[in-house]
Amino acid sequence: MKNNPLPKPTESELDILQILWEFGPSTVRFVNDQLNKLKTTGYTTTLKIMQIMAEKGLVARELSGKTHIYEAVAKEEATQLQLLDRFVEKVFKGSAAKLMLQALGNKKSSPKEIKQIKKLLEDLENNKEL
Amino acid sequence: MKNNPLPKPTESELDILQILWEFGPSTVRFVNDQLNKLKTTGYTTTLKIMQIMAEKGLVARELSGKTHIYEAVAKEEATQLQLLDRFVEKVFKGSAAKLMLQALGNKKSSPKEIKQIKKLLEDLENNKEL
């Protein structure tokens, strides 16, 4: 029994995962309709990518009548974290702090979000271990 | 006179930019040697990518004797920010706060870095505009 880590999704695959995360198990038709709110994509293109994702194990599918229902196997937080690690490594040479300083300094965050982050920082300061 | 925004660098291009940012203007030979500390890459491969980067405007080059000296045109902070924007959009659907919560919760940051971030957050709270 294989237990390989899931591969890094490509950009198109990530678009599809976002939809499956948001709406739960879906048909290709539904996913394609959602995708087309952002960019035009042919039905067979979406189908093909979802088939590839199934081969890679990023999604699972189950037959329901004549159509397949696709479900994300890659979990949202785990995938985000995997991509974040890579991104920090590649772009910020491993310095998550530098990333955050740039993100905070240049993006508007709501006061509520800022409070949330401050609280987390205090927790981090008090509790060296998390 | 053109003033187009610089294109998003590919992964290999980013590896090269990191070296030029760190060491300043360099020859292909030097960049390739540095790259080979991370992964094996043939000299002509590095040369080709740097030539493409010059076409795109990501780097500039100047002849010095027989060799070219390449220099980053894309600035480090601006490039990081450009990539960060894209990344937040694609992976976190635009929520920088969510990204930071994940990054803070899962990465170790030094106390000094945490203080730095806290200070920035206070500035953000006091001064709605930055």
Place this chain on the structure above:
DNA sequence: AAAATATTACGAAAATATTCGTAGATAGAC
């Protein structure tokens, strides 16, 4: 100057990702 060494230019091959046409299968409407 000839030989050895290092560099650039060019283009093609390989690897990866994306797009879509076409054919065949299935389900529902008539």
Place this chain on the structure above:
DNA sequence: GTCTATCTACGAATATTTTCGTAATATTTT
């Protein structure tokens, strides 16, 4: 049943990125 709409499978075409072989040019060594 037959017709129509929808879906899947398959493979090929396109696009992008990465890799590298080869030839031409220039520099250094002997």
